[in-house]
Amino acid sequence: IDIRVSAQFLDRLIKSSDSKSIQDIAIFNLREKPITYINFEDPFADASVTGPTHFLINKINNAIASKNRQRIFAHYYQITATETESDEIQLFRIFSPYLLVSQPLYNYTNDLVVIQTRLKPNYLKNLFNQEISQYQEYLSVEMFTHPLTEKTLNNSIVVEQIEGVDSYRFTVKVFDGIVNINLKKAFFNSSLMNLKIKIGLGALALSLFCYFILHLLIYRQIIRPITELAEGVNGVQKGNSDSLIPLNTNDEVAELNNSYLALIERIQQLANxxxxxxxxxxxxxxxxxxxxxxxxxxxxxxxxxxxxxxxxxxxxxxxxxxxxxxxxxxxxxxxxxxxxxxxxxxxxxxxxxxxxxxxxxxxxxxxxxxxxxxxxxxxxxxxxxxxxxxxxxxxxxxxxxxxxxxxxxxxxxxxxxxxxxxxxxxxxxxKKAGKNSYCTYDDSLDNQLKEQKYIDSEVSKALRQNSLYLVYLPYFETETLEVKGFEVLLRAPELEKKGIGPDKFISIAEQSDLITKIDLWVINEALNKLANLQSMQGFDGTLAINISSRELFNDGFVAEVSSLMEQYETPPYKIIFEIAEAPLLAKDKKVLVNLTRLKALGIKIAIDNFGINYSAFSHLNHY
Structure with missing residues (x-):
């Protein structure tokens, strides 16, 4: 049996074991005699029964002797640690070549063997130190002592924290044992500083990234469209009407662009x-x-x-x-x-x-x-x-x-x-040829135009300088040859020198408002002369004054005449206005209104050159 256990089991155990962490492996029978022993550090060393091994063998033998069916587990372990000595971990396994003992045993036989495995000293502490090697400056570990215990007992891990002045003490309960870990507060300061630096650098990188993205979005969505809009507006101001085009995007810049484009189109329409x-x-x-x-x-x-x-x-x-x-x-x-x-x-x-x-x-x-x-x-x-x-x-x-x-x-x-x-x-x-007609320009018209401008200028100048004058053509009573009145005729001395008479310069003046100024000047001078004749010579006749037909369309003409008559205290029946025949043919309402107003003043109306046009005596009934 011993040979079979050694041959079959030992080979598998060695192959499945981590020899780097095991100090030795020994197999003992129930008489505490070694069946097999391997020491990975000293191949010539002898096997020795440790206290826990002795305890387990006695426990099995007592159970066999008493036959009390006491449970015996297949796996046990023990951890021994002190402040002065190295910690030691021992692992035990109860094994039978004939029984499956992975579960608790109730039937025992004297062929059971105990496998004693001791791990290298400080194995657990070294394992901890490997995990916390980068923090050794801040961490210290105190291992626990644990009695021989079945593996199935409490194997929960509980951590308790106690804060000291300059460190934190963590008490870790593992398999009902205790591991004390001291962590200096300086560790957190260093870690927090590194964390702060990382967070700061991360925040800076994130800020730069956000700034870049925000700048890109602002440039693409706001700055570039507004810049293009400004360039388009400047182009329009410089005369390039195609520098602005409608935008189809649904944003404020597009709305501003299209509104400005519509405004420009409206302005251009109003301007053109x-x-x-x-x-x-x-x-x-x-x-x-x-x-x-x-x-x-x-x-x-x-x-x-x-x-x-x-x-x-x-x-x-x-x-x-x-x-x-x-x-x-x-x-x-x-x-x-x-x-x-x-x-x-x-x-x-x-x-x-x-x-x-x-x-x-x-x-x-x-x-x-x-x-x-x-x-x-x-x-x-x-x-x-x-x-x-x-x-x-x-x-x-x-x-x-x-x-x-x-x-x-x-x-x-x-x-x-x-x-x-x-x-x-x-x-x-x-117009002069009879209206509703056309005329093609030639050089003779240019000469006429120059003459018209000259006449217009001279008449305006004569009015300003008061160089016009009136002549009075008398008319007589045929039987007595008594002077019954005078017809007032206008003369322009400077134009007379050029052979230009009133028939010509009056017709030119009638093409503009100049004729109204002439008419009022003539009426003013004529009423003044009439007042002098009446006061100095007792003249009791009438004055016939030619006025332009345009005055019949002038809303203010009658009021001007009334004001002059009041100024010179002229009896209205002493005044006769001679008017051309043409405006009377039009049957214009305004003409009729002004004629009615003149009649209300007491002024007589005479048709000058009656019969030249196509009016009949029946037209007189309208007036």
């Missing part, structure tokens, strides 16, 4: 377009005319200009209200645009054109590429044809017509101001 008609305005037209003249360098390039003025438009405003006048302007703008489009379609070519409203009832059309002035005249004739039967707007026909001036040139012979002035002069020539 007439708000009432939607046509180009004067500023935009002037820029376009300058650009076309700058680019039109070759003699083969042509530019044509139509200057359109609506005749009697003031009559519509005064009698039907400004809303009716606005409707006339809007309808004319639309019909003018459609008319020019039809011309383009008829010619199967798209020519450059710019249609603009300069203001009031003045319109211009700029055309490029027409071969000759005759083409412009054909277009003008088509526009004049829109007014053949008056002009209809919103179902109502108004007595409005058009006078059109035409200017045409090759290349850039004339600058913008001169070119526009040519068309303007031609337009006034058309």
């Amino acid at each position: 377009n007439d708000e009432l008609t939607g046509l180009a305005n004067r500023a935009y037209f002037n820029r376009e005319l300058d650009n076309k003249l700058d680019s039109c360098t070759a003699e083969t390039n042509t530019l044509g200009l139509l200057f359109i003025d609506l005749d009697n438009f003031k009559y519509v405003n005064d009698n039907f209200g400004h809303e009716a006048g606005d409707r006339v302007l809007v309808n004319f703008a639309n019909r003018l645009t459609n008319s020019l489009r039809k011309i383009d379609r008829a010619k199967k070519q798209q020519q450059y054109q710019c249609i603009a409203r300069l203001g009031g009832d003045e319109f211009v059309v700029l055309l490029e590429g027409l071969p000759n002035a005759e083409e412009l005249e054909a277009i003008a004739q088509r526009i004049v044809g829109l007014f053949d039967l008056g002009f209809e707007a919103d179902g109502k026909t108004y007595d409005v017509h058009a006078s059109i001036g035409i200017a045409f040139q090759f290349g850039n012979k004339h600058k913008a101001d001169a070119f526009l002035q040519q068309a303007d002069s031609a337009m006034y020539a058309a």
